[in-house]
């Protein structure tokens with residue numbers, strides 16, 4: 001409550017003195033346990049701001065909505081640490097100018113919400129480096145261990161079963177702040193690179209393309225997983241890929257706005273002869 | 277005297293229908309989601325959920341379906357048409373909104389071109405609706421002038437009796453009567469009272485909304501941008517909707533052989549209206565959301581005299597950013 005009240009005041013101040021043109025946060029949703037994105041442009045809208053432990057959505061994808069940042073005015077945004085990492089990646093991949101983003105950081109333990117110190121993404125670098133050293137949350141999940149114990153055939157069958165439910169709504173893509181491509185490979189239809197059909201092969205193609213494209217970029221915010229209407233445990237795929245990249249390249253996505261993208265950078269002295 | 281189908285006889289009924297050659301389909305709770313699926317035993321059916329996550333439409337209009345295969349040879353082109361799998365089926369335990377969805381889409385699929393994939397399945401399916409005794413925050417059939425015990429699209433209506441011991445049987449069509457004649461030995465005359473159907477509060481005044489939508493001035497209203505600002509353009513709402521029916525036809529294969537398929541498509545996608553030139557007449561998400569609302573409550577009824585929404589609430593229930601038809605129409609009725 002205190003955090004929410006303080007942030008409401010801060011947002012009002014920054015809007016009033018023209019430091020930001022808008023803040024993106026959360027408000028009450030259609031049922032008591034739902035929160036929905038809120039675009040704050042006025043003091044009255046700031047009064048609708050809700051900040052509690054149920055605010056889960058990583059809102060950073062809205063920043064790359066066409067035209068939002070093109071006037072070079074600053075935009076404020078409420079972000080958990082994963083969201084802050086997304087800002088770093090978007091900046092590193094030249095999708096936005098990090099100095100245009102005013103961060104209202106928060107995190108929660110149980111039901112308690114606390115603010116995170118800092119406004120510019122650079123100020124969170126110590127916090128993000130600490131997170132890199134911590135064991136990742138997902139390993140606590142029983143399903144993760146069930147999959148780890150499987151052999152290749154069992155794993156393949158497991159994912160085949162999961163992907164068979166996919167309806168190719170692309171909600172995972174749309175919900176993902178890292179899936180900002182103006183034209184996704186599945187939308188490239190001259191020629192059609194990826195089948196649009198939602199049959200087993202098509203579903204595999206789609207989910208594998210997405211997993212690869214997010215390797216070393218996914219921040220585990222969980223947006224895709226929560227958005228999937230057929231409850232495919234997408235977080236496990238992306239988590240696994242993130243672990244691979246961490247083990248293989250010591251790369252933890254989103255540490256700084258100038259961090260080199262791991263799968264899109266090239267070193268002359270690379271020991272591998274093959275580049276994917 | 278009313279005729280009752282007691283639930284402890286459901287297994288026998290399923291066996292009877294199956295031995296009469298009918299595929300039995302109904303609500304099933306799987307590990308990850310609930311949906312309508314084929315079952316072998318009555319006990320595989322699950323009547324506990326308010327509404328299956330996935331809608332009934334996919335049993336008539338699947339997400340992907342082969343239409344024709346082609347082989348191009350030197351001097352000839354060979355094509356082979358696919359037909360939907362044949363065979364009678366009974367869909368036991370649909371919700372009124374889902375069954376209504378089928379009836380809503382019938383005129384669409386039979387309008388200038390008769391979609392044989394849809395109608396073959398429609399003709400071979402017996403729809404048994406169970407009146408709802410539970411609802412959730414998102415149900416809104418009554419706002420669409422339907423009801424938890426609507427008979428629209430149904431061949432038989434069942435009303436649950438107390439303690440969920442079974443259902444009162446109301447046969448509505450010849451097809452329904454034929455299917456229930458197969459299990460007549462399990463239908464007992466008994467004076468059991470029905471559980472009252474659930475009361476679903478009206479969420480908006482439909483007529484007010486429709487009048488606003490029909491006013492051409494409101495096409496360019498600022499409202500559209502405001503209401504849809506948070507829409508991320510995923511297509512969940514359209515793909516889970518029992519009445520959304522857009523599809524794309526795609527050839528899969530290469531220049532010489534392949535399969536032509538009919539795949540779900542959605543007005544939420546930018547690509548849906550993208551021209552070859554690169555111009556997109558619906559270039560913003562707000563234009564796309566406006567289209568979805570206008571189509572359901574203005575254009576579709578203008579053509580077929582029925583709204584393209586049955587009030588199932590799935591679009592709002594599932595939206596990752598908590599939008600949906602309900603909120604939009606509630607806001608319109610306040611304008």
Ligand code: SF4
Nearest residue numbers: 166167169170172228
């Ligand atoms: S959100 Fe789920 S169903 Fe939709 S495309 Fe992604 S994996 Fe498939």
Ligand code: SF4
Nearest residue numbers: 507508509510513595
């Ligand atoms: S309204 Fe919700 S479910 Fe529909 S496209 Fe927009 S974000 Fe997706």
Ligand code: SF4
Nearest residue numbers: 517585586588589591
């Ligand atoms: S528009 Fe929404 S409420 Fe209406 S039938 Fe479709 S999913 Fe259900």
